[in-house]
Amino acid sequence: MAIGNENLPPIHPVAGLRMASASAGIKKPGRRDLVVFELAAESAVAGVFTQNAFCAAPVTVAKKHLASDGATRYWLVNTGNANAGTGARGIEDAKRCCAALAEQVGADVADVLPFSTGVIGEHLPVEKICAALPDALAALSEDNWASAAEGILTTDTRPKGRSVQREVDGVSFTISGIAKGAGMIRPNMATMLAYIGTDLAVAPALLQQLLAEAVNISFNRVSVDGDTSTNDACVIAATGAAGNAVVDDADSPLALALAEALQEVCVGLAQELVRDGEGVSKFVALEVSGGASESECLEVAFTIAHSPLVKTALFASDPNWGRLLAAIGRAGLADLDVEGVSVRINDVLIAEQGQRAASYTEESGVAAMAPEEITIAIDLGRGAAKATVWTTDFSYDYVRINAEYRT
């Protein structure tokens, strides 16, 4: 089960970015588990990666290749195996896959960024991956976004994509992206895995800055279960095929338009991760306002997002505001005056001045909790800062999926 629209929205091709999926038989025979992206030679590339100390081998290798002098020409993605917790051999395995691809296309090994997702702690089936590369390379096309969106999935129930087009100062551009992820979702800097492309020409430093800003208000603002993955990665390619003069001024109209479009794509993809969260039956926007700082608003939002008692109440569609107040109260805010706190579910005021609102009725609370998508708005009443986080409930299915996975 998942929340919201089941269908992948139209993903506009990005000139200069080709992709294809193939079946390497990594975990399940016949499943599309390998995806290759090919970037135009002149592309600028930026990426953000997990901050988990146990980062996976492909993350280590991708960061190193991205920082090398050469150009990034290929992204190589496999599912079914995370190549994490695999030590020195894991690094070698990731490099061998990159080298095999590089050899077939006449590129340098450092021109390939590797990405893996799946079970932690098993060695990567390098031979299977290398054997499937020719199929993927032969199928490369700018029209394969949907196939690639399918090819990167694991426990996801559906593909996730976002695409927008803009025209600014006579320049038309496209920005398209896909993502995967349903569990171990509490990204810290990026989420496993998101791939974004634009046909604009953008200076690499500016591209990195815009990506970091967009990720910070999108992938870094969602949580399914609070568990940060070892493999989180989000990369963007700016191919330059739009023919514009290179965007390098963050205050230029084109840069501002790109920033806005990129944020729209990232927020849309991040919300899709939550709507397809493991066992999800509720999509919840936690809007915290009235904070003394943005960081304390985030602290409150994530404390609620990670509270098992709140999440099981959401699963039950139970307007259990006592658990919300208890979570706010343990978020560690200095000198929080509970008298100033109010809580709304959608438009229903349920608590204020540290207690149930006088106008509140159980019927109105139950009605507010009924929809699949709800907003919980908390006003801390002590400042002007605000922040929004998106999360899910905790269901029997979450337990089933994660108790059965790997067994």
Next chain:
Amino acid sequence: MAIGNENLPPIHPVAGLRMASASAGIKKPGRRDLVVFELAAESAVAGVFTQNAFCAAPVTVAKKHLASDGATRYWLVNTGNANAGTGARGIEDAKRCCAALAEQVGADVADVLPFSTGVIGEHLPVEKICAALPDALAALSEDNWASAAEGILTTDTRPKGRSVQREVDGVSFTISGIAKGAGMIRPNMATMLAYIGTDLAVAPALLQQLLAEAVNISFNRVSVDGDTSTNDACVIAATGAAGNAVVDDADSPLALALAEALQEVCVGLAQELVRDGEGVSKFVALEVSGGASESECLEVAFTIAHSPLVKTALFASDPNWGRLLAAIGRAGLADLDVEGVSVRINDVLIAEQGQRAASYTEESGVAAMAPEEITIAIDLGRGAAKATVWTTDFSYDYVRINAEYRT
């Protein structure tokens, strides 16, 4: 379902401390939901309370009464209603219950400490509580620990108690305690609710110090679901009936013996909370060693204890060390060298140098995970500090209990 011995161990009477339970009909007719303790007039009393900003009305009143000039003579406990999130009226309601008890025994209202546990956000049924007070007062006896242990329960499946006796320097003393709690268990300074008594004469300041120390390594080291209650409280009475000279030197043999015995009682009670955690099927000791500081060991232990992915793997008895490494990696330790980290389940080395141990086999891991009670030992390999935290798994029953509660 719960883990370990089902029966309440023998609770030795503490001279000078009488107690009784009664039925006030707060939530379920006929259920014992009211408990009164009576303390000898010369008793020293100490207490620690929740640090949740949304602390309940009885916590506010109990702290105020404890800090007042008079002596604490009574502890008044009700279940079925937490009197939390009830605003100014909640404070008045708690005081009215104290006043009713004080009037019946000829004491001052500040001599009574109130405690409540149960549903958050409903007003306290003061009349029902007051009406049941005569029954409780008439039944007061030093031999009623077991009845009191039953009377303070809510979603607990069984009563929890610990009792030890010691003889030091010719002084024999007893220390006995009871506790309740199964969900919303991630105490921060104390857990809802623990009552401890000793017949030693102890200076109040020293008693407070010893209680704080014992709570810090017991109730503050357990977590069922990471949710800190609004009503946590742990109090101790030292009645002085043992006839010893007042203990006021923390380094005296008697003080050291009391500290050790108090810690044994508190650790035993805290572990009982976990063994009876909501939906529990595993009791897990997380022993983190090799840390640069105790606080970073605790950070790692609680990150694991609160990871839904680790907890569902525990439920499945799945030796999913990848999820353990991922949780350690996101605990926020600065400059953690994953090569130095090792993980054992019971005596089986499962991971070292950031990957699966060479000696590890899936069969040995499955065998190590099979028992109801297991130890996960993590060596961070970067210092001499260590800390232990006790926790549970996440099961279908946890979701069921908390999705159905209050509906």
